[in-house]
Amino acid sequence: xxxxxxxxxxxxxxxxxxxxxxxxxxxxxxxxxxxxxxxxxxxxxxxxxxxxxxxxxxxxxxxxxxxxxxxxxxxxxxxxxxxxxxxxxxxxxxxxxxxxxxxxxxxxxxxxxxxxxxxxxxxxxxxxxxxxxxxxxxxxxxxxxxxxxxxxxxxxxxxxxxxxxxxxxxxxxxxxxxxxxxxxxxxxxxxxxxxxxxxxxxxxxxxxxxxxxxxxxxxxxxxxxxxxxxxxxxxxxxxxxxxxxxxxxxxxxxx
Amino acid sequence: xxxxxxxxxxxxxxxxxxxxxxxxxxxxxxxxxxxxxxxxxxxxxxxxxxxxxxxxxxxxxxxxxxxxxxxxxxxxxxxxxxxxxxxxxxxxxxxxxxxxxxxxxxxxxxxxxxxxxxxxxxxxxxxxxxxxxxxxxxxxxxxxxxxxxxxxxxxxxxxxxxxxxxxxxxxxxxxxxxxxxxxxxxxxxxxxxxxxxxxxxxxxxxxxxxxxxxxxxxxxxxxxxxxxxxxxxxxxxxxxxxxxxxxxxxxxxxxxxxxxxxxxxxxxxxxxxxxxxxxxxxxxxxxxxxxxxxxxxxxxxxxxxxxxxxxxxxxxxxxxxxxxxxxxxxxxxxxxxxxxxxxxxxxxxxxxxxxxxxxxxxxxxxxxxxxxxxxxxxxxxxxxxxxxxxxxxxxxxxxxxxxxxxxxxxxxxxxxxxxxxxxxxxxxxxxxxxxxxxxxxxxxxxxxxxxxxxxxxxxxxxxxxxxxxxxxx
Ligand code: SF4
Numbered sequence: 001x002x003x004x005x006x007x008x009x010x011x012x013x014x015x016x017x018x019x020x021x022x023x024x025x026x027x028x029x030x031x032x033x034x035x036x037x038x039x040x041x042x043x044x045x046x047x048x049x050x051x052x053x054x055x056x057x058x059x060x061x062x063x064x065x066x067x068x069x070x071x072x073x074x075x076x077x078x079x080x081x082x083x084x085x086x087x088x089x090x091x092x093x094x095x096x097x098x099x100x101x102x103x104x105x106x107x108x109x110x111x112x113x114x115x116x117x118x119x120x121x122x123x124x125x126x127x128x129x130x131x132x133x134x135x136x137x138x139x140x141x142x143x144x145x146x147x148x149x150x151x152x153x154x155x156x157x158x159x160x161x162x163x164x165x166x167x168x169x170x171x172x173x174x175x176x177x178x179x180x181x182x183x184x185x186x187x188x189x190x191x192x193x194x195x196x197x198x199x200x201x202x203x204x205x206x207x208x209x210x211x212x213x214x215x216x217x218x219x220x221x222x223x224x225x226x227x228x229x230x231x232x233x234x235x236x237x238x239x240x241x242x243x244x245x246x247x248x249x250x251x252x253x254x255x
Numbered sequence: 256x257x258x259x260x261x262x263x264x265x266x267x268x269x270x271x272x273x274x275x276x277x278x279x280x281x282x283x284x285x286x287x288x289x290x291x292x293x294x295x296x297x298x299x300x301x302x303x304x305x306x307x308x309x310x311x312x313x314x315x316x317x318x319x320x321x322x323x324x325x326x327x328x329x330x331x332x333x334x335x336x337x338x339x340x341x342x343x344x345x346x347x348x349x350x351x352x353x354x355x356x357x358x359x360x361x362x363x364x365x366x367x368x369x370x371x372x373x374x375x376x377x378x379x380x381x382x383x384x385x386x387x388x389x390x391x392x393x394x395x396x397x398x399x400x401x402x403x404x405x406x407x408x409x410x411x412x413x414x415x416x417x418x419x420x421x422x423x424x425x426x427x428x429x430x431x432x433x434x435x436x437x438x439x440x441x442x443x444x445x446x447x448x449x450x451x452x453x454x455x456x457x458x459x460x461x462x463x464x465x466x467x468x469x470x471x472x473x474x475x476x477x478x479x480x481x482x483x484x485x486x487x488x489x490x491x492x493x494x495x496x497x498x499x500x501x502x503x504x505x506x507x508x509x510x511x512x513x514x515x516x517x518x519x520x521x522x523x524x525x526x527x528x529x530x531x532x533x534x535x536x537x538x539x540x541x542x543x544x545x546x547x548x549x550x551x552x553x554x555x556x557x558x559x560x561x562x563x564x565x566x567x568x569x570x571x572x573x574x575x576x577x578x579x580x581x582x583x584x585x586x587x588x589x590x591x592x593x594x595x596x597x598x599x600x601x602x603x604x605x606x607x608x609x610x611x612x613x614x615x616x617x618x619x620x621x622x623x624x625x626x627x628x629x630x631x632x633x634x635x636x637x638x639x640x641x642x643x644x645x646x647x648x649x650x651x652x653x654x655x656x657x658x659x660x661x662x663x664x665x666x667x668x669x670x671x672x673x674x675x676x677x678x679x680x681x682x683x684x685x686x687x688x689x690x691x692x693x694x695x696x697x698x699x700x701x702x703x704x705x706x707x708x709x710x711x712x713x714x715x716x717x718x719x720x721x722x723x724x725x726x727x728x
Pocket of ligand 1: 515565566567568569570571572573595622625626627628629630
């Protein structure tokens, strides 16, 4: 085999993963290394800037865009376990910095090398997990930003199909928003609750043991609702299952 | 426009607690969603048609003055009188003056969102003119004394059972039974006499055809034809963005409109009005007036909301919107509800009054995905959020929260420390994996639990691992 130099991949650890579920970050490192990447976690990163962007505060959002771009400048690729933050970097960064002569080109280059992790594993690395097994049934929610901003739908399903014993069940309204919406769920809690309740009911009707998704925000929202309703569904990020971590505690389960 | 008495949050809360409303919304939007999906599956050239529709509208918008002049010239040549209204007040004044000059007692009106936008129903009432809504749904709305809650199905918030109640008290004699057939018969009987007795018929227009000067109206009930043909005078009110270069362009957009709105291939009735009755014509109005309304549209031409002028009012965005499907149209407080309304209402009513609308969106993008003319609705909502931030309309608490968070996020070392402290503090609030009350995010824990964070952040654990492995960054 010809030795292809392994790409330098910078892992962006979203603020939610950093604080609430670090295991997703470690699952990402494991899968990227299995796929043949050299993984780095640049220390200059914090948050992608979405809270500011979605609040209309583009000055702060642009500052954070520059900071993030600078932190990852030495990497061949930037990979995130979140379609939402990846979507922000791919679409919003170039727009935010379009009028800045020093940064516009850097933002475009950064956007071009940024990927959500399942799409990176499948589309760029051609990776398939080997020897994973999980005897369970699972259903998959297509988080909005990943699906509509980045076209992620086939990749996580292709990866999950490699897990032996895992039976995928359809989810009614799998591409309908779960009601999280970042600050939306805190600003309009009643509307958000009504939306999330419908989602939780669909998840319960699917009869699956496990709910999977590619964004921790959506997962926290759905897991929190399912728990409040007393449902027994366990919730994991897709890559936790792919990395073989589903034998550990699901979201909100004490390890 | 008439300012709603309560705020968005109160209206939304009222809607959320109305069980019948939820049933009614689910029925209609659910059916619309399914029918649209079926129609698109049988229309593989939809993407190409959408591109064409978008291009037609963009072309017209870029040359609006040219096509407006062409339309005025051709409509006048066909015998119509063209009037220009810069805002809603002027539009109301023009229409009422025509009615009063003609000494009109009874006016029939076929459904038109623009009529609602300019407050025509109120203006006619104030002028002492009897107004009869001839669209079945508008007839229901009129009996209920309400405003439309959807741009295609104005009475979709009403269940069949509620409509039966309205007809029982509103029709004389009341319908003999409550099956849809009998109820429709009853409405027909009520309206038929009015169609013939009306002095003036008022309609909107789906398209204004520049190269012929014709206006085009589509309906599924035929009521627009009966509204516009028997009376002596026909008044059309239309927004200036309704222009299309030619009849062929109108049909290209019509295909998109109908499939997106109802999942049909064509509407039952598609009528072109080309001036009033001519010598030798058997019937038709003696006078035709066309009121072209700006009301904020030319302002949109020059700003970031320009793309919204492509809207053909199909309603697909609201049918597919998770928020609309929970709260219905009245909660939006303006003429136009749902995603398109959230973009348009601040243009019409001012941002200060309607800033909630731009925020009450999860940014899930489904509306833009289904819009037949490719309007990037979430992007436009974000533009309102940006403007609201710049104009300092956001509450102080929100500004302070974002400011504090951004200050930390811009200093990685400090941010790391704050997250370390934060997760430890958060842990203290929870028991066995979950937190059920969060002091700063009660909105979250009012309805759902919050997973309890582990003791150490990813960054802490990762650094410790790196140090153990003897080096690294
Ligand atoms: S914004 Fe698009 S989807 Fe919504 S009503 Fe207008 S044309 Fe239809």
